[in-house]
Amino acid sequence: MGQAVIETQNLTKLYDQKAVVNNLSFTVDAGEIFGFLGPNGAGKSTTMKMLLGLVQPTSGTGKVAGHDIIHDVLEVRKACGVLPDPYGFYENQTAWQNLKFYCELYDIHGKELEEKVNKTLDKVGLHDAKHKKVHKFSKGMKQRLGVAQVIVHDPQVMMFDEPTAGIDPQGAEDFRNLMLEMKAKGKTIFLTSHVMPEVEAICDRIGIIVNGEMKICGNVDQLVEQFSRRQGYQLRLRVKEIDEPVVRNSISGITGISTVARNNGFYVINASEDVSEDVSRAVCRTGGLVTELDVYRPTLNEIFLEVTRPVAAVKE
Numbered sequence: 001m002g003q004a005v006i007e008t009q010n011l012t013k014l015y016d017q018k019a020v021v022n023n024l025s026f027t028v029d030a031g032e033i034f035g036f037l038g039p040n041g042a043g044k045s046t047t048m049k050m051l052l053g054l055v056q057p058t059s060g061t062g063k064v065a066g067h068d069i070i071h072d073v074l075e076v077r078k079a080c081g082v083l084p085d086p087y088g089f090y091e092n093q094t095a096w097q098n099l100k101f102y103c104e105l106y107d108i109h110g111k112e113l114e115e116k117v118n119k120t121l122d123k124v125g126l127h128d129a130k131h132k133k134v135h136k137f138s139k140g141m142k143q144r145l146g147v148a149q150v151i152v153h154d155p156q157v158m159m160f161d162e163p164t165a166g167i168d169p170q171g172a173e174d175f176r177n178l179m180l181e182m183k184a185k186g187k188t189i190f191l192t193s194h195v196m197p198e199v200e201a202i203c204d205r206i207g208i209i210v211n212g213e214m215k216i217c218g219n220v221d222q223l224v225e226q227f228s229r230r231q232g233y234q235l236r237l238r239v240k241e242i243d244e245p246v247v248r249n250s251i252s253g254i255t256g257i258s259t260v261a262r263n264n265g266f267y268v269i270n271a272s273e274d275v276s277e278d279v280s281r282a283v284c285r286t287g288g289l290v291t292e293l294d295v296y297r298p299t300l301n302e303i304f305l306e307v308t309r310p311v312a313a314v315k316e
């Protein structure tokens with residue numbers, strides 16, 4: 001375990017007596033990219049706002065960069081760069097002027113300011129638009145400027161609410177590379193996103209919340225494991241040398257197997273645990289040759305859909 005830079009304990013927010021964030025406890029370590037996922041209205045932005053001291057928790061506690069999110073709000077904000085939704089740019093000012101203003105808030109001036117602003121605008125691909133007024137920017141350009149605003153003052157913690165929404169594929173690729181570069185510098189990154197392949201590609205750990213509650217949390221392998229334990233394992237088996245009745249008979253006694261079906265020359269085996277070794281041994285014992293055997297690995301998208309699927313109402 002690394003050093004926790006973001007940590008919450010039983011963080012809860014009630015609006016109109018209803019918990020929109022419910023007993024949330026998690027940590028994000030230094031140098032980690034944490035993907036915070038959930039359906040619309042799950043409580044992601046509210047959590048982020050509480051971490052930044054913009055919304056007061058109803059109960060529970062939290063720390064960001066060692067500072068209490070309730071009592072040391074100014075220190076928390078100094079340690080963080082944030083991409084809010086919507087952004088708070090001065091539309092009648094240029095990209096350069098917006099970043100300058102932002103740097104000054106963080107007490108960065110003179111030559112250092114100039115260097116930081118120019119370097120950051122280059123990094124997010126806005127070099128040629130730096131002296132253009134923001135009201136003339138496209139949505140994607142504003143998003144790039146938002147990312148620039150997060151990183152320009154080199155904060156320890158970077159928070160992004162849907163960073164690639166509205167960005168073109170090249171911009172999204174640039175963003176992913178930038179995040180990996182920031183991670184390599186030891187930054188802690190907390191992001192919300194609805195773009196599953198992006199999250200899968202860059203996040204070290206992922207938490208999925210539903211109705212304010214953390215349903216599943218871990219790295220992708222851990223999520224796959226937790227999901228499979230809950231939903232069951234699916235094996236795909238291809239066998240030579242023996243016929244179907246022999247195959248079926250050979251594996252029939254294996255504990256945990258619920259169904260065996262044929263599909264495109266494969267046997268599709270559903271089981272409550274990973275029975276691949278038992279299957280392989282049983283087939284070999286009866287003279288079969290296993291040419292393919294793998295356990296289906298669900299995608300993050302499938303895991304997300306399953307975890308966030310509304311539970312059917314129980315009929316009286």
Ligand SMILES: Nc1ncnc2c1ncn2[C@@H]1O[C@H](COP(=O)(O)OP(=O)(O)OP(=O)(O)O)[C@@H](O)[C@H]1O
Nearest residue numbers: 015016020021038039040041042043044045046047
């Ligand atoms: N100021 C507020 N007053 C009352 N309810 C609020 C307030 N802010 C948020 N909510 C409610 O809290 C719940 C969580 O909202 P939140 O914005 O945190 O969700 P989210 O996960 O960020 O959603 P999205 O993916 O759509 O951005 C929603 O039901 C929302 O209507």
